[in-house]
Amino acid sequence: MPLIGPAIAATAPKVIEPKPVSHQLAPDGYPKTAVWAYDGASPGPEIRLGQGARLERRLVNGLDQPTTIHWHGIRVPNGMDGVPDLTQTAVAPGESFDYAFDVPDAGTYWYHAHWASPEQVGRGLHGPLIIEEAESAPDIDADLVLALDDWLLNEAAQIEPNFAIPMQMSHGGRIGNFVTTNARHDFTQDVQQHQRLRLRLINMANARIFPLALQGLDGWVVAYDGMPLAQPEKVTSELVMGPAQRIDLLVDVTAAEGGEAYLVRLDDDGGMVQAAFPVTARASLTRRPDPVALPPNPGHAMGTLGSAQTAPMKIEGGAMGRLSRASVEGREMGFREMIGQGQFWAMAGQAGLHDTPLVTASMGETVRIPIENDTVFPHAMHLHGMHFREVLGDGAMGPMRDTLLIAARERREIAFVADNPGDWLFHCHMLGHAASGMMQWVRVV
Numbered sequence: 001m002p003l004i005g006p007a008i009a010a011t012a013p014k015v016i017e018p019k020p021v022s023h024q025l026a027p028d029g030y031p032k033t034a035v036w037a038y039d040g041a042s043p044g045p046e047i048r049l050g051q052g053a054r055l056e057r058r059l060v061n062g063l064d065q066p067t068t069i070h071w072h073g074i075r076v077p078n079g080m081d082g083v084p085d086l087t088q089t090a091v092a093p094g095e096s097f098d099y100a101f102d103v104p105d106a107g108t109y110w111y112h113a114h115w116a117s118p119e120q121v122g123r124g125l126h127g128p129l130i131i132e133e134a135e136s137a138p139d140i141d142a143d144l145v146l147a148l149d150d151w152l153l154n155e156a157a158q159i160e161p162n163f164a165i166p167m168q169m170s171h172g173g174r175i176g177n178f179v180t181t182n183a184r185h186d187f188t189q190d191v192q193q194h195q196r197l198r199l200r201l202i203n204m205a206n207a208r209i210f211p212l213a214l215q216g217l218d219g220w221v222v223a224y225d226g227m228p229l230a231q232p233e234k235v236t237s238e239l240v241m242g243p244a245q246r247i248d249l250l251v252d253v254t255a256a257e258g259g260e261a262y263l264v265r266l267d268d269d270g271g272m273v274q275a276a277f278p279v280t281a282r283a284s285l286t287r288r289p290d291p292v293a294l295p296p297n298p299g300h301a302m303g304t305l306g307s308a309q310t311a312p313m314k315i316e317g318g319a320m321g322r323l324s325r326a327s328v329e330g331r332e333m334g335f336r337e338m339i340g341q342g343q344f345w346a347m348a349g350q351a352g353l354h355d356t357p358l359v360t361a362s363m364g365e366t367v368r369i370p371i372e373n374d375t376v377f378p379h380a381m382h383l384h385g386m387h388f389r390e391v392l393g394d395g396a397m398g399p400m401r402d403t404l405l406i407a408a409r410e411r412r413e414i415a416f417v418a419d420n421p422g423d424w425l426f427h428c429h430m431l432g433h434a435a436s437g438m439m440q441w442v443r444v445v
């Protein structure tokens with residue numbers, strides 16, 4: 001048996017390997033689906049760490065094309081952010097790259113491929129990343145990660161292989177015809193009446209927006225995109241999750257023993273079961289008192305808006321849009337020529353990544369980005385490296401987030417403190433939109 005020196009054994013990080021596998025995704029009776037998965041599973045293995053711990057993974061590329069991993073919502077050093085051409089060179093087939101960084105914030109995050117994202121994420125390269133509170137974790141009976149996703153499958157239960165269909169990219173993006181929770185179409189978890197569950201919802205879909213409701217469950221939102229709310233928010237109406245967004249819920253099971261509780265997806269054709277919770281017993285005679293807030297994450301002070309640098313950004317393009325021309329790879333072109341290049345969208349007059357950032361901010365400076373969505377489609381705008389708050393109409397600030405869902409024709413504004421040095425992507429998380437133009441970046445020096 002070969003000897004491995006203790007120094008090597010102590011420093012060799014755990015491997016995470018994306019590679020093709022077969023998975024029984026469709027119901028029994030259908031063939032297995034060929035997916036791409038981290039360590040043989042999609043969603044990939046749950047990475048769960050304590051707040052402040054160090055995450056170390058050696059990405060070994062088992063695909064036949066380059067790849068990277070982005071740690072969505074984690075305040076990483078820039079070189080660990082996993083964005084090809086901006087923060088690292090993509091990892092070639094058979095090659096490896098070591099990711100290593102501390103995780104400063106507790107909350108619900110996820111990791112996913114960031115090279116050819118529509119295809120790599122769409123084929124299954126994503127997984128949950130859970131950072132547990134260092135202190136004052138909520139009093140719960142179960143902690144459930146629910147990865148919401150959809151898949152575009154053909155009649156043989158195989159993934160539609162064209163990830164660059166203009167009709168999808170120029171509209172709402174690639175919407176699947178097979179919706180899953182944790183890669184199951186019939187996700188079920190036994191619960192007991194009066195139990196309190198923490199549901200960590202993650203929208204891992206390429207483009208689908210999930211409108212959700214609770215049935216037989218009484219719930220509170222305690223965090224958006226990993227970041228705790230100052231006070232739990234009682235769920236009284238539908239919850240809407242854009243691609244890449246997360247919601248942490250505390251829910252009390254109110255349905256009686258022998259009944260069922262549900263996470264319901266409010267589709268156009270009515271309510272569909274997104275996750276079923278059969279109530280198998282009664283845990284206690286009474287419910288717990290209302291929950292308290294999660295402990296805040298450190299170092300997220302909001303700056304002064306009055307002296308902030310403002311970088312307005314207009315989103316244009318798409319089908320039925322008004323975009324006439326934009327800059328593509330540094331060259332001005334008309335919309336018709338853009339379409340020929342597979343580019344349908346522009347942000348601040350540019351399609352795709354450019355040499356110059358949307359804004360250059362000094363460390364500690366507050367930045368405001370008023371966003372005008374001059375298109376007839378919603379977009380889920382994601383800022384890497386830092387969380388932002390929404391500037392609301394009355395001067396109030398919204399919750400801290402890393403991804404903002406902006407409806408068609410809507411104007412919204414975000415503000416953040418530029419406190420993480422480096423070049424950070426700012427893009428639409430409808431992945432086909434990003435691939436067809438919706439990418440900008442922010443420089444912090």
Ligand SMILES: [Cu+2]
Binds near residue numbers: 378380429430434
């Ligand atoms: Cu978009």
